[in-house]
Amino acid sequence: MPWKERSVVEERMRFVLRLKDGESMASLCREFGISRVTGYKIYERYKECGLEGLTDRARTPYRYANKLPVQLEAMIVTLRREKPTWGARKLRERLLRKLPNDVRVPACSTIHAIMDRHGLVTRQRRSRTTTEGTPLSAGLAPNALWCTDYKGEFMLGDKRYCYPLTVSDHASRYLLLCEAMESIKEQGAFTAFERLFKERGLPQAIRSDNGVPFASPNGLFNLSRLAVWWLRLGVTIERIQPGHPQQNGRHERMHRTLKIEATRPAGSNFLQQQAKFDAFVHEFNNERPHEALDMKYPADVYIPSTRPYRGIGELSYPFHDRTALVTCCGRICIYKKKINLSTSLAGQAVGIKEVDDGIWLVSFMDYDLGYNDLEEKTLQPLNNPFGPKV
Template sequence: MPWKDIQVLDQRMSFIVAYRRGEDSLAAVCRRFGVSRKTGRKWVERYCESGLEGLLDRSRAPHRHPNAVSAEIVRLVIMAKHEHPAWGPRKLIPWLRRRHPEIELPAPSTAGEILWRHDLVQPRKRVRRTDPWTRPFEDCTAPNETWCIDFKGWFRTLDGVRCDPLTITDAYSRMLLCCRGLESQNGRLVRRAMERVFREYGLPATIRSDNGTPFASTAPGGLSRLSVYWIKLGIMPERIRPGHPEENGRHERMHRTLKAETIVRPMPNMPAQQKVFDSFRLEFNEERPHEALGQNPPASLYRPSERSYPSRIREIEYASEMTVRRVRTSGEIKWKGGLIYLSEALVGEPVGLVPESERHLAIYFGPLKLCLMDQSTHQLVRIAPEWKQ
């Protein structure tokens, strides 16, 4: 007769009792209970060895797992996670591999299962994302071709002081060149921070920013005093389109990591917060693997620029065919007896004017074509800024 799951132990015990009476052979008892002689002999032997406990079902899992992860590797993965709580398995395994090259480490998926079993994974809400914007990243083929600059959203330290984190990265290597907590987004403070970065790493060819202050303005060419400073150093300002942070996606991705590891829990004051920023920058550059870099840290690819910061910033010079005018303190230039307002960002700087057509003059600041001027009305005509070497 069939054995029901809820009566398995009772049926096996009844089988043993019937066999031990000795009235029937093992084969006859097996036929009566509807089991094979092999199964009947197995239950008799287990009962003789372990008594009633021998009749319980045993685990069918294999005694040995050839691909099982050792306790030592589990310990290393868990220790690495505690040391870097914000990292996932795809960061932890390359980081461990550099420190323990003699150990054969598991795949990131296996490390993820280890973290999951030990409640070290915090599920994130799935976010629908737009397709990545690739332009203009195709030109970032070497360090210092393009730097990215932005402010991470401001917050207050525990003593109530406002902190505006200024960040600068190298677009090619993802090297975090600056992470400085400022008291505001004032252009003078940003320039002072950038001078330190320029002196340490040299000058890039291009700096990419958004359209906000102090990086840009509504003046011709989008110039601000800070971008004027860049142009005098031979750096081309490059701005993303308004409302399109994905055009600076590499920098924005770094901001997400920065927020998770340094800003979610603010420090008591600005000096303490800056120490956290400095520690994050060191780890981000020297230790944190980056998937786009073949799981190497940014510092392994970055090299300082060959263009060093000058001891004296020279005034911009123009070709002989250009007419030069100096911008007055009011932001105006004088032209044919009249004053034409250009921009206060250019106060004290020379600009060059050259005929563009029979009607228009082009106004340049260094190699940057700012706008056109109608020669008959002396009105400025806004155009898309154009950089001409």
């Protein structure tokens, strides 16, 4: 018979109490009119959360379609703690034998990632911080932090839209770049930033919002090709939280001034509009005093970076088993198995290392990206190593 009207929670409590008294799961599930999957879920929720676990939970969908139920994740963690010397493959085999046939047991790489997330995997210490995410830096010195954004598009006299790409130095307020662009496509941004790096050197970090081309909503850890290039150059990427433009407040205030003084009225064409931008940049840097700078001009404070732009060199992974090149489709090959990674990393070399029987750790530069086993074609990502996933 199905749950009685008295109370769903009370029925779940009766179910759990009788199970703890030694009655079999199968007979209880038949009596209460539920499947064994439901019975196991109820019992795992009770073991994980006590009586609170027997109350109804919100039915909000998981953000990721392949995210495991917390009950199954808790079971994996419990098994690992009971068997600390067992790897993911042995734990998966135990789950296959312990759970009903209609329960989908996760892949080995997923199990390994769960163990790693709960601190149950001994990993070789690296020289980088392992904390998920980094706070936005203060940027107290010139070139410690650059800020970039596209000011909102506007129409020129010839009916074409202009997308101004702007870059400023956080500490000195110096406006490094204000270029009239025809679109926000990443190739134009690559060209503009390369020219800027050659002229001014490299900053320590660049702060942006989460829009293209600075980030990619579908990329691994939201990485775009532009962000990957910055990382290869040794530039840290910072992203503000969605809906928090005040985290890039100095740059946004400059945009308001730019809009008033250089876009009203708009130029007749791109050539005229760029001339208006150039005049604004000169005045902003050399003739406009800033209260925050004790009424100095930005040009009085800013100095070029001491880190020259020399392009990118080759990547090597001396502590990994081998190096793999990411294809233009965003894949790598491990023993003739094609593993989906990210097109944002196309053309980049990644390091792969076997950390357990058939479990491979994939790294990019000094950042560990995630785990993969040869049964799967996708990477099981770790926590975002590049900062908050926003």
